[in-house]
Amino acid sequence: MAEFNWTENSKTVFDESLKAAPMPFRAVTKKGLLGGLTKIVGEGGDVREEDIIRAIRESTPAPFVATGLKAVAPFLTDPSILER
Numbered sequence: 385m386a387e388f389n390w391t392e393n394s395k396t397v398f399d400e401s402l403k404a405a406p407m408p409f410r411a412v413t414k415k416g417l418l419g420g421l422t423k424i425v426g427e428g429g430d431v432r433e434e435d436i437i438r439a440i441r442e443s444t445p446a447p448f449v450a451t452g453l454k455a456v457a458p459f460l461t462d463p464s465i466l467e468r
Contacts, residue, residue, distance in 0.1 A: 387427065387428050388421060388425065388428065388429060388430075388431045389428065389429065389430045389431065390431050391430050391431060391432050392432055392433050392461050393433060393459055393460065393461050394431045394432055394433050394435070394436055395431075396459050397433050397436045397437075397456045397459050397460060398417065398421075398431070398436050400455055400456050400459050401413070401417065401436065401440055401452055401455060401456050402414055402417070403455070404451060404452050404454075404455030404456070405448075405452075413444070416439075416443035416444070417436070417439050417440065417443055419443065420438070420439030420440075420442050420443040421435060421436070421439050424438055424439060433460055433461060433462070433465055434465045434468065436456070437453065437456070437460075437465050437466065437468075440452045440453060440456070441453075453466055
């Protein structure tokens with residue numbers, strides 16, 4: 385896994401987003417989210433919850449974005465992130 389500095393509740397949000405993906409697609413989901421996060425914060429960067437939300441929106445196929453966001457919503461320290 386890429387090295388990041390997980391801030392706030394970001395590691396839990398990341399893990400829960402992976403759990404929301406169907407088992408056969410988890411490896412692809414993980415690769416997409418990690419690639420998205422690297423693009424957003426850089427290798428070793430500080431990952432905030434809003435960075436994961438952005439990565440979900442940018443790397444998840446459109447029909448599944450709502451499911452991914454719904455899965456992580458209970459773990460966000462600031463649910464208004466979803467409205468940005």
